Structures are given as structure tokens and as C-alpha cells.
Amino acid sequence: MQKVNLLFFLSLFFAAYCETAVAQKGKPLFPQTPGMVSYTYRASFAKDAAATLDTLQRLGIKDMEFSNLFGKTAEELRKLLDERGMKCSSFGVSYADALHKTAEVGHNAKTLGAKFVRVAWVPHEGAFTLTTAQKTVDDFNLIGKRLKDDFGITFCYHNHGYEFEKYEDGTLMDFLIKKTDPRYVSFEMDVLWTFFPGQDPAALLLKYPRRFRLMHMKDLRKGVAGNMSGSTPVENDVALGTGQLDIPAILKATKRSAIEHYYIEDESPSYATQVPQTITYLKSLKY
Structure with a gap:
């Protein structure tokens, strides 16, 4: 009798699984509208921030990550966003400013309406080392606690490739993730700068599912070989789906x-044509 009941429940489970899989098939994989990193339109923002936001608005972009105030105050940028029904969810700053000007950074982020502050580069010479990684952990925990306690803002570190130097049975990126306090430090995955040093962005997300809160979506030109430098010519950024990364798996x-x-980030000088391509590609993806 127990065997019959087990087979019955297994058949129900299998039927439900198949039904879910069939129902899911054909659904949009990425139904939401992505945000935009201001760095993509850096030259345009430097000339005319209002007109640039108008361009982004026409593309359907409503969510921004600013990593520059482009000569304006946070209040002025916030006004431009509000007038267009747009928002800034993340504010990028330098390591030095995050560490030494934390109050100013927090005030600007809060004024912009951002819930996240992120740093995208750890100053270092040569290869990234355990000594630098340990100092980074200490500084990040301090920055994150200040931002959380004083402003209610979450601090994130954006990986840039060099952190994947081998360490013990993993990498120094594993060290940064494991040693930083999850109450105060989260991460922004840049998928290109995860793939470039030979890592699998999807696998890293699944390894640390609660630590990554933000994502930069970009693709690497086919035929380009990666390394641990954290640097490649900007022309190697291509529209999503035309490069080497497995975007659907990610x-x-x-x-x-x-x-x-x-957030879409496209550092290429061809961003004006590649960004619409990327948006179209994301809309085309199905399960």
C-alpha cells in the first residue's frame, strides 16, 4: 500500500513539474525594462544631462545608476529625474571618496534617491594580493556600516576581474565575499568582468545567491581573450547577444x-546603436 501511495504521489509531482515546464516555455525571460549606467552615455551627459535623460526616456529607461554628477549638484540631477518620472537607484563613487568622504557620499546618494552606493575599483599595483584584499575587506565593512547606520543605504562592490586571482581552494573574490559582513556589504556583478578572467557568472550567482544585489549587463566581442588585468579596449564591449557571454544562462x-x-553598461563608442540592439535582444529572450 505504501509503495502504491509513493508511486501515486511521484506521478502527481511529475505531472505538476511537466505542467509548470510547459507553462513556462515561451514566457519572456527578461520581461522588465533594464536600467542604465550613466557611464554608457558619459560624453552625452557631460554636454547636456537633460537632453541625455530625454534620450534614455524615449528608450524606455526609467532606472539609473549614476557614477558621476556631471558638474551638477545631487539636487539638480534629482530634479531632472523627477521631471521625467525617472529614478536613481544606485550611486557609484571612488574607493577614496567612499572611505574618506562617506558622509558626503551618503548625503548625495540619499538626495538622488539611491538605495545603493557602489565602488567599482580597488586601487592596487600589479596583481591583486591577499594583503590588499584584507585591507579592502576592513575598509568595506567600515564604509558599509557607516552608510547603513547613518543613511539606511546598502554598500556594494562591483567586481572588475582582477579579484579572481587564485587563493586557497578558490579566488580572492571568494575571500572578499566570505570575509565582508553581509549586513553591511553586498555586491554588484559585472558579467563581463566576471567572464573576462575565466569565471562563469551564472555559477558565481548560484554559489552566492544572497550576496549580489545589482548587475551590470554587457557582452565581450567574440575572439577577444581575457586576462586578470581588469582592462580591455572599450571597443570590445558589444551589444548583448552578439558576444561571448551566455546571457540567457546568466x-x-x-x-x-x-x-x-x-543596468546596461556599454563602454563602446558605438553605444548609440548598440544600446537599442541590447534592449531589443533582451525583449526577445524566452524560456
Whole structure:
């Protein structure tokens, strides 16, 4: 009797699984509209921030990550955003400013409406080392606690490739993730700068599903070989789906992660034509 009941329940489970899989098939993989990193339109923002926001608005972009105030005050940028029904969810600053001007950074982020502050580069000479990684952990925990306690803002570190130097049975990126306090430090995954040093962005998301809160979406030109430098010519940024990264696999992994905001970042001088391509590609993806 127990065997019959077990077979019955297994058949129900299998039927439900198949039904879910069939129902899911054909659904949009990325139904939301992505955000935009201001660095993509850096030259345009430097000339005319209002007109640049108008361009982004026409593309359907409503969520911004600013890593520069472009000569304006945070109040002035916030006004431009509010007038267009747009928002800034993340504010990027330098390591030095995050550490030594934490109050100013927090005030600007709060004024912009950002819930996240991120740093995208750890100053270092040569290869990234354990000594630098340990200091980074200490500084990040301090910055994150100040931002959380004083402003209610979450601090994030954006990986840039050099952190994947081998360490013990993993990498120094594992060290940064494991040693930083999850109450005060989260991460922004740049998928290109995860792939470039030879890592799998989807696997890293699944390994640390609660630590990554933000994502930079970009693709690497086919034929370009990666390394640990954290640097490649900007022309090697290409529209999503035309490069080397398995974007569908990465996006599927995000469904099991804590990612809240997705930003397009395209450093290429061809961004004006590549960004619309990227948006069209994301809309085309199905399960």
C-alpha cells in the first residue's frame, strides 16, 4: 500500500513539474525594462544631462545608476529625474571618496534617491594580493556600516576581474565575499568582468545567491581573450547577444539570486546603436 501511495504521489509531482515546464516555455525571460549606467552615455551627459535623460526616456529607461554628477549638484540631477518620472537607484563613487568622504557620499546618494552606493575599483599595483584584499575587506565593512547606520543605504562592490586571482581552494573574490559582513556589504556583478578572467557568472550567482544585489549587463566581442588585468579596449564591449557571454544562462541564474536592479553598461563608442540592439535582444529572450 505504501509503495502504491509513493508511486501515486511521484506521478502527481511529475505531472505538476511537466505542467509548470510547459507553462513556462515561451514566457519572456527578461520581461522588465533594464536600467542604465550613466557611464554608457558619459560624453552625452557631460554636454547636456537633460537632453541625455530625454534620450534614455524615449528608450524606455526609467532606472539609473549614476557614477558621476556631471558638474551638477545631487539636487539638480534629482530634479531632472523627477521631471521625467525617472529614478536613481544606485550611486557609484571612488574607493577614496567612499572611505574618506562617506558622509558626503551618503548625503548625495540619499538626495538622488539611491538605495545603493557602489565602488567599482580597488586601487592596487600589479596583481591583486591577499594583503590588499584584507585591507579592502576592513575598509568595506567600515564604509558599509557607516552608510547603513547613518543613511539606511546598502554598500556594494562591483567586481572588475582582477579579484579572481587564485587563493586557497578558490579566488580572492571568494575571500572578499566570505570575509565582508553581509549586513553591511553586498555586491554588484559585472558579467563581463566576471567572464573576462575565466569565471562563469551564472555559477558565481548560484554559489552566492544572497550576496549580489545589482548587475551590470554587457557582452565581450567574440575572439577577444581575457586576462586578470581588469582592462580591455572599450571597443570590445558589444551589444548583448552578439558576444561571448551566455546571457540567457546568466539571467536564469538571477531568478535564484537577490539581484534587484539590472543596468546596461556599454563602454563602446558605438553605444548609440548598440544600446537599442541590447534592449531589443533582451525583449526577445524566452524560456
